[in-house]
Amino acid sequence: MVELANDPSTELERSQSYVIFRLGGEGYAVEVMRVQEVLDVGMLTKVPGGPKSLRGVLNLRGHVVPVYDLRVPFDLTIDAKPARAPSVLMVESVGGNETQVTGLLVDRVSDVLEFRNDEVQPAPQLGLGKATPFVRGLIRHQDGFLLVLDLDRVFAALGSLNGGGF
């Protein structure tokens, strides 16, 4: 196992599954291993005084889970009356010593697709707006690109936003 992972050619040929979702007209991909489940957004409890990106908390089978709106850190306009109810991607984040579940609000989850590692191109340093620091790669798909999100950086930003003002 360890030796295999060190072999660059094998590593590139291995493939991974990604959850594909849409947000503000763009397609995004996150590793399927990090996504616990996808829910319709249900009863959200607002947190007055919380960061702007925090849309509220919800009850996930008895556990209180925060739900963030990625539009805030990505600087996308927030749709007050969306055409269809958004979905919540339940994603595992590592906070402190334990794994936590955090909800990310997205427009629509479309697919689960498999891509080889060599299909993931390095992300450009510019040109993706506020989302640039959170994108770790691009995947050419159909007639466009999917932005592969670096979830740890997203969570780090959301975490620091709590102190600040997003």
Added chain:
Amino acid sequence: MRLEADDDRFRSMFFEEARELLITLEEGLMELERRQGDRAHLDKTFRAAHSIKGAAAMVGLRSIAEFTHHLEAVLDRIRSGALGVDSDIISTLLEARDHLAAMVESEAAKSPIPSPSELVDRLVRLTRDPQHAPQPPSKPVSGPPAPPEPPAGSAEPASPPKAKPKSRSRKPKVPAQSKADAAEKKGPAPGKKTAKANPALPPGHSTYRIALNPGPDVLRRGLNPLGLLDELSELGTTRVATDPDLVPPLDELDPERCYLKWWVEVDTDAPPERLSDVFLFLAEDSTVTIERLGLDGTVEELPSPQPPSAPIEPALPQKAEPFPAEPPLAPVAPKAEAPPKAASEHGRPAAPGPAFPAPKPPARIRVDAGQLDDLVGLAGELAVLSDNLQGIRELHGAQSWVHTLEALERVSRQIRDTTLDLRMVPVDELFSRFPRVVRDLADRSGKEIELRIIGQDTRLDRTIVERLSDPMIHLIRNAVDHALEMPADRVAVGKPRLGRITLSAGHEGDRVTVRVSDDGRGLDRERIVRKGINLGLVPVGTSPDDPRVDTLIFEPGFSTRDQATELSGRGVGLDVVRDAVRGLRGSLSVESTPGKGTTFIFRLPLTLALIDGLLVETAGNRYVVPLAQVEECVSLNGTKPALARGRPCVAVRGELVPMVPLRKLFQSDGPPPPRQELLLTSHAGQRVGVAVDRLVGRVQAVIQSLGEGLHGINRFSGATILGDGSVSLILDLAALVSESRAADSHVTPPAGVRAEGF
């Protein structure tokens, strides 16, 4: 790979066990001086050291085993009566214990530290030094001065066993009848036909016959019987026999099961206790019998290292106590001489007299804290689910559900209460650390201090007990450093020389109170007022008699100390202590009488996992307010708040109370309903009202953390799930009030705020 993993597992078990044993060892050492002559106590202390040594050796931590060995050897010498206990010896032993603890922790962190040779030298000197021979006891102790025994074989394995005369009279003769019985009951011991001591033994040596049946699970528990045999062979010449027929054929063999029994004959000059000590770690399904063989062929059964109630095939219900509380071998001293006084004075139950069977300690198991938390969470969910079902029933009115639902509700609440109860531990787990702290502090400060502990059986949430440690140490340090006077000064003002610190715990309503009291000089109010005026916390001209002066000491940056001392922490004020207690949903207050002393009072919730709350609504959202924070609810029936110093206030029974409107704080749109409710709470000694739209009812809420990312939001202390499945945030009224003050201070002149804030 697997072996390594097992190794790690055994080691982590060792670390856990060692930490507990180190606590026992420390407590034992602390009490040693006071309980001189208390054999049972000494045995317990010795056993803790011995157990650490054995367990360390078993998991291959040689340096720890060797270092512990020196400590154990000193204790052994005290036990044998060859060494008298004095304060210096205790200090050395405590130092050794501390180093041992450091060694254990450093091993756990995988960066082992060596044993300090200087400390080892001092310990070794204690095992040899004849100067510390015990003084002839001025009062009878529970045992006549035993003739000094040589350092027992294993205590100094390097030195050749010295043959010293031993007092035969110590061994009571066993009646002939039971001798015969004992011999009869023995298994097919190969040595039986030669059940006679080796006549060629040097004087002082005896022959013991040991039947060892370690039980089938001994290997699974990580104990190697071979180690026991090795340990025996260190004590003298051994002859070992076993019965290989007990092992099944290879294809039936379970490699983790121990099939064998052993019969061992040992010629040794070691006292019989040493033989028993070898078997300390055997668990309940093991059996060991030890007999001494006389030269004339008599067999004398020695008390088994396990409870005597089950000598041969005991199915022991509880963990074997390796020694009887009072070793029957010890000469029976008149029982009235047992010194229970010192013990009970200290607030602990006195050691049980030998005439009564020792009360069995409640059976305890170790539970993984994480699993326990999961269980608490699940039980909470179960209760919520049953609430949900109740709600559904009310909607549909199906009668047939009623009984089942009620039963479900009852059961789920019971489960929740029981699991919550599992989190509770006696505060003794916390208090028992402090005798050592006080002793060390007293030593360094040159003050003479007595520590009293009251109510250590009071139970509290495990997390609270853990987090209370630092605040209490802080207060105890303050008491030693500032409050208690030097012995001479105390005598000069007519107080007893011995300063006293009292720790007590008890119930007060549904809260637990923990008090730290001293009988020192009391708070210096003049100085506090001066300092308060300097800091702008109180108006100039405040009288030192104002009752609110005392609470100033909890303000940030407040310290009347002019310079830091070695004992008290530097720069950490009581505000940190108060904040820590608030974090536990508790409060801290102080009472002080000049010249008489000071008492700090912690008021704490029984548990952190569950609160009694008030469900309130504001701007369409529901929040839970901990009932403990609400003193009173008042309806604001269209009362217009008056402005006092730029802040809204309302009159409650003639008293003008500042009001914090929740709508404003939460920036909710729309006007409040005509009839609001005011939750009155106490903040910094003053009543403050928090206005909400309406009261919904009372709830019992299982508290969940809001998660890592939301810790910065102080106004909510957590969240809970309501009966309808929605999440409700738990309001922290104290934080809300502070927040609104902070917001106001931007618009009001600071001086005014300060004066009022006071």
